[in-house]
Amino acid sequence: MLVASNISKAYADRTLFREIDVSVSAGDRVALIGANGSGKTTLLDILAGETLADGGTISGRRNTTVGYLKQEPPPFAGKSLLREVLEANGDAVELSDRITETRHALSSAGCEREQHELMDRLSVLELGLEAVGGEDRDYEAKAILSGLGFKETDFARDMSEFSGGWVMRAELARLLFRQPDVLLLDEPTNHLDLEANLWFEKYLASFQGGVMITSHDRAFLNQVANRVLAIEPGEAVHHRGNYDDYLVARERALEIKEAAAARQEREIQRQMRFVERFRYKATKARQVQSRIKQLEKMEIIELPRATRKVRYSFPEPARSGSDIITLTGIGKSYGDNAVYRDLNLALERGDRVALVGPNGAGKSTLLKILAGVLPVDVGERKLGFNVATTYYAQHVLDLLNPGNTAIDELRAAAPAESEQNLRTTLGGFLFSGDDILKPISVLSGGEKARVALAKMLSQPSNFLLMDEPTNHLDIASREILADALGDYKGSICLITHDRTLIRQVANKIIEIDGGRARVFPGDYDNYLYRKQQESAEAPQVANPDDTQTAPSKNGSGGRKSRRTLTPEQEQQRALTRQARKLAERIDEIGVAISDREAKSAELESLFANPDQFNDRNQLEATGERYRVLKEEEQSLWDEWERLSEEAEDIDRILVGLKTD
Ligand SMILES: Nc1ncnc2c1ncn2[C@@H]1O[C@H](COP(=O)(O)OP(=O)(O)OP(=O)(O)O)[C@@H](O)[C@H]1O
Ligand SMILES: [Mg+2]
Numbered sequence: 286m287l288v289a290s291n292i293s294k295a296y297a298d299r300t301l302f303r304e305i306d307v308s309v310s311a312g313d314r315v316a317l318i319g320a321n322g323s324g325k326t327t328l329l330d331i332l333a334g335e336t337l338a339d340g341g342t343i344s345g346r347r348n349t350t351v352g353y354l355k356q357e358p359p360p361f362a363g364k365s366l367l368r369e370v371l372e373a374n375g376d377a378v379e380l381s382d383r384i385t386e387t388r389h390a391l392s393s394a395g396c397e398r399e400q401h402e403l404m405d406r407l408s409v410l411e412l413g414l415e416a417v418g419g420e421d422r423d424y425e426a427k428a429i430l431s432g433l434g435f436k437e438t439d440f441a442r443d444m445s446e447f448s449g450g451w452v453m454r455a456e457l458a459r460l461l462f463r464q465p466d467v468l469l470l471d472e473p474t475n476h477l478d479l480e481a482n483l484w485f486e487k488y489l490a491s492f493q494g495g496v497m498i499t500s501h502d503r504a505f506l507n508q509v510a511n512r513v514l515a516i517e518p519g520e521a522v523h524h525r526g527n528y529d530d531y532l533v534a535r536e537r538a539l540e541i542k543e544a545a546a547a548r549q550e551r552e553i554q555r556q557m558r559f560v561e562r563f564r565y566k567a568t569k570a571r572q573v574q575s576r577i578k579q580l581e582k583m584e585i586i587e588l589p590r591a592t593r594k595v596r597y598s599f600p601e602p603a604r605s606g607s608d609i610i611t612l613t614g615i616g617k618s619y620g621d622n623a624v625y626r627d628l629n630l631a632l633e634r635g636d637r638v639a640l641v642g643p644n645g646a647g648k649s650t651l652l653k654i655l656a657g658v659l660p661v662d663v664g665e666r667k668l669g670f671n672v673a674t675t676y677y678a679q680h681v682l683d684l685l686n687p688g689n690t691a692i693d694e695l696r697a698a699a700p701a702e703s704e705q706n707l708r709t710t711l712g713g714f715l716f717s718g719d720d721i722l723k724p725i726s727v728l729s730g731g732e733k734a735r736v737a738l739a740k741m742l743s744q745p746s747n748f749l750l751m752d753e754p755t756n757h758l759d760i761a762s763r764e765i766l767a768d769a770l771g772d773y774k775g776s777i778c779l780i781t782h783d784r785t786l787i788r789q790v791a792n793k794i795i796e797i798d799g800g801r802a803r804v805f806p807g808d809y810d811n812y813l814y815r816k817q818q819e820s821a822e823a824p825q826v827a828n829p830d831d832t833q834t835a836p837s838k839n840g841s842g843g844r845k846s847r848r849t850l851t852p853e854q855e856q857q858r859a860l861t862r863q864a865r866k867l868a869e870r871i872d873e874i875g876v877a878i879s880d881r882e883a884k885s886a887e888l889e890s891l892f893a894n895p896d897q898f899n900d901r902n903q904l905e906a907t908g909e910r911y912r913v914l915k916e917e918e919q920s921l922w923d924e925w926e927r928l929s930e931e932a933e934d935i936d937r938i939l940v941g942l943k944t945d
Contacts, residue, residue: 286308286309286310286311286345286349286466286467286494286495287307287308287309287310287332287343287345287346287349287351287466287467287495288306288307288308288343288344288345289305289306289307289308289331289332289338289341289342289343289344290306290341290342290343290344291304291305291306291340291341291342292304292305292306292307292328292331292338292340292341292343293305293338293339293340293341294324294327294328294331294336294338294339295339296727297719300519301323301324301327301328301516302324302328302516302520302521303519303520304340304341305520305521307328307332307497307514307521309332309467309469309495309496309497310495311466311493311494311495312493312495312511313495313496313497313511313512314489314495314496314498314509314510314511314512315495315496315497315498315510315511315512315513315514316498316499316500316506316509316510316512316513316514316527316528316531317329317497317498317499317514317516318499318506318513318514318515318516318528318531319515319516319517320731320759320761321715321729321730321731321732321735321757321758321759321761321762322728322729322731322732323516323517323518324516325471325499325516325729326355326356326471326499326729326730328516329353329469329471329497329499331343332351332469332497333351333353333469334346334351335353349465349466349467350463350465350466350467351465351466351467351468351469352460352461352463352465352467352468352469353460353468353469353471354453354456354457354460354468354469354470354471354473355456355471356471356472356499356730356757357682357730358452358453358456359452359456360452361444361445361452361455361456362443362444362445363443363444363445364443364444365440365441365442365443365444366430366435366439366440366441366442366443366444366447366455367423367426367427367430367440367441369444369455369459370426370429370430370455370458370459370462371422371423371426371462373459373460373462373463374422374462374463374464376413377414377422380410380413380414381414383410384407384410384411384414387403387406387407387410388407390403391403391404391407422462425462426458426462427440429458429461429462429488430455430458432481432484432485432488433454433457433458433477433481433484433485434454434477434478434480434481435451435454435455435458438620448680450475450476451476453473453475453476454476454477454481457470457473457485461488464493464494465494466494466495467494467495467496467497468492468494468495468496468497468498469496469497469498470496470497470498470499471499471730472499472500472501472730472756472757473485473498473500474500474502474505475753475756475757478644478645479644479782480644480645482505486505486508486509489509490509496509497514498510501755501757501758501759501760503528503529506527506528507527507528507529510527510528511525511526511527512524512525512526513525513526513527513528513530513531515531515535518587518588519587520587522535522538539588542586542588543588545586546586546588549583549585549586553580553583556576556579556580557580559572559573559576560573560576560577560580600699600702600743600745601774602673602745602746602747602774602775603671603673603745603747604634604671604747605634605669605670605671605672605673605747605748605775605776606634606669606670606671606672607633607634607669608631608632608633608634608669608670609632609633609634609636609668609669609672609748609776610631610632610655610666610667610668610669610672610748611630611631611632611665611666611667611669612628612629612630612631612654612655612664612665612666612667613629613664613665613667614627614628614629614663614664614665615627615628615629615630615654615661615663615664615665615666616628616661616662616663616664617647617650617654617659617661617662618662623800624647624650624800625647625650625651625654625800626800627664628651628664628800628801628802630651630795630802630804632655632776632778633776634669634776635776635792636776636777636778636792636793637770637776637777637790637791637792637793638776638777638778638779638791638793638794638795639779639780639781639787639790639791639793639794639795639809640652640778640779640780640795640796640797641787641794641795641796641797641812642796642797642798643798646797646798646799647797647800648780648797649678649752649780651797651802652676652678652750652751652752652778652780653676654666655674655750655778656674656676656750657674657676658676671747672747672748673745673746673747673748674746674748674749674750675741675744675746675748675749675750676750676751676752677737677738677741677749677750677751677752677754678751678752678753681737681741682730682733682734682737682757684737685725685733685736685737685740686725687724687725687726688724688725688726689724689725690721690722690723690724690725691711691716691720691721691722691723691725691728691736691739692704692707692708692711692721692722694725694736694740695707695710695711695736695739695740695743698740698741698743698744699743699744699745702743707743708721710739710742710743711736711739713739713765713769714735714736714738714739714762714765715735715761715762715765716732716735716736716739720732730757731757731758731759731762733757734754734756734757734758734762735758735762735765738754738766738769742769742773746775747774747775747776748775748776748777748778749770749773749775749776749777749778749779750777750778750779751777751778751779751780751781752779752780753780753781753782754766754779754781754786755781755782755783755786763783763785763786766786767785767786767789767790770786770789770790771789771790777790777791779791784809787809788808788809788810791808791809792806792807792808793805793806793807794807794808794809794811794812796812807941808937810934810937810938810941811937811940811941814938814941814942815941821852853942856942857939857942860935860938860939860942861939863935864932864935864936864939867928867931867932867935868932870928871925871928871929871932874921874924874925874928875925877921878918878921878922878925881914881915881917881918881921882918884914885911885914885915885918888907888910888911888914889911891907892907892908892911
């Protein structure tokens with residue numbers, strides 16, 4: 286359907302891809318993956334005909350309709366939501382408008398001939414309308430809008446009333462309604478909540494055409510994709526199967542590639558030594574020249590870039606009073622939807638809060654109220670002494686000035702910082718060399734998000750409020766964000782579906798449900814544990830055999846002679862036992878690792894002096910032994926790591942039990 290061959294693209298000295306082939310046919314669900322800035326959006330732009338490739342051809346575009354959802358939503362205004370969606374299917378709207386006109390003309394037609402003519406025209410138009418989806422189209426547009434989370438009452442609202450995330454959903458609805466042959470979707474799930482996401486997955490499953498989709502959401506990609514196109518440094522990898530299959534295959538391919546790269550490196554070293562040694566020997570001049578040529582021609586095997594970890598520190602924020610913020614008697618409704626009534630909440634200095642709860646419960650609303658960017662209907666919001674807030678949500682990307690460079694943006698946020706510090710901060714967010722001088726307008730989605738985050742963290746505020754800060758970020762960038770938030774000295778309140786981030790950052794969980802905010806001091810695992818306890822305690826159908834472990838409710842539980850432990854005590858005992866066993870095994874592994882390390886170090890010193898070996902066989906046998914030792918060492922380390930994690934988990938639960 287859509288076939289691109291030999292596509293190449295470079296910006297300045299940076300090659301994004303070289304001579305790659307891409308095709309999307311009906312039934313294909315291609316996951317387009319790669320790190321932030323690897324060129325995913327650029328490739329979609331090229332396929333959609335919005336950017337020119339440096340080389341290559343694209344065929345099939347003439348008789349294939351392509352719908353392209355861009356990573357950043359276009360502005361709309363002036364029409365209602367429903368109208369905007371319906372118009373995406375231009376023919377139907379035009380036909381429908383002409384039918385209305387003709388009916389109108391018919392009602393005022395004078396002579397019979399004119400009436401006949403109009404009737405004929407009307408039936409042609411109606412047939413046409415039926416052919417493009419007929420009167421069902423309203424119904425269908427509404428079904429798509431509802432699936433994506435819009436309410437009936439939204440349909441007639443003007444597009445300008447919707448915020449960024451909803452504009453994106455509207456744009457997605459337009460595309461789906463058009464039913465193109467090929468859908469190109471650039472991070473469509475960033476703006477969807479869980480329900481909309483599930484609906485969308487189902488929709489894609491029954492979609493007849495071909496789809497190419499980017500996302501940093503692994504679970505989603507696994508659900509939808511049946512093919513993978515990965516943009517890796519120096520190559521594009523095609524894979525049949527879902528994302529997890531691909532990761533496994535990639536792991537294997539990477540091992541092979543690493544071995545090849547190591548071999549190549551050794552070969553280069555060997556050639557270089559030859560060149561160095563005989564460079565000035567006239568008799569060898571020709572060989573030296575030919576080896577230099579060979580070296581120049583060699584295609585260097587590129588390995589995926591490892592994350593560059595850079596140390597940097599954020600400005601120490603001014604110390605605030607011990608009360609950060611107090612909400613008293615807050616009420617907030619949208620129309621007749623009352624999200625909060627009489628909400629009371631107080632946060633203290635040092636709180637690192639994660640807001641959790643079902644979708645649509647009002648987490649973002651609460652965050653905005655806390656940030657002071659959303660007026661409340663009733664109640665009081667009182668900011669503590671010397672508290673300065675910074676609010677981060679999706680729309681901050683729009684607040685970056687497209688003409689500025691990354692460093693300009695940072696300078697504007699923190700004018701007091703030295704140029705060097707600003708550069709180091711950007712370095713910490715993976716910007717290096719020329720990257721910091723690029724205008725914001727050409728940065729990729731993830732790169733923009735990183736500028737916005739760096740900017741936010743450079744501001745001398747002491748209370749950060751963040752709504753889904755990991756959107757657009759690949760795994761490496763997420764780790765950087767987690768580290769940065771870990772180092773941040775002020776207070777934090779955040780919403781994220783990324784549980785790893787919650788685990789790394791939060792020391793307090795606030796659950797929003799049914800207009801209420803419940804505070805759980807402690808980290809996320811503690812919260813999960815409490816919830817689990819709660820559901821266990823919830824009334825269940827009585828089981829007559831349960832009297833031994835269940836604490837007696839009516840005094841009859843103590844019949845057995847053995848002193849009954851409470852379920853908590855039972856659990857504590859079992860866990861303590863397990864923790865002790867694990868600790869013993871971890872110690873054993875530690876000893877075994879040192880043993881292997883000492884032995885392999887001995888062999889290494891032998892290799893440094895190969896003359897000590899009597900013959901080749903001995904050398905090879907020793908090499909084999911060394912390899913086995915290293916393998917053992919590795920698998921011991923793996924086990925050590927696994928068990929240590931297990932032990933940590935148990936410790937966490939035990940601490941949770943004790944604080945109960
Ligand atoms: N006009 C341009 N001039 C210079 N560099 C550009 C230009 N347009 C894009 N780039 C660079 O090309 C790279 C690829 O950008 P692209 O938007 O395709 O990445 P992406 O894979 O979609 O990343 P993300 O996951 O962050 O969305 C980025 O480093 C970007 O800064
Ligand atoms: Mg992109």
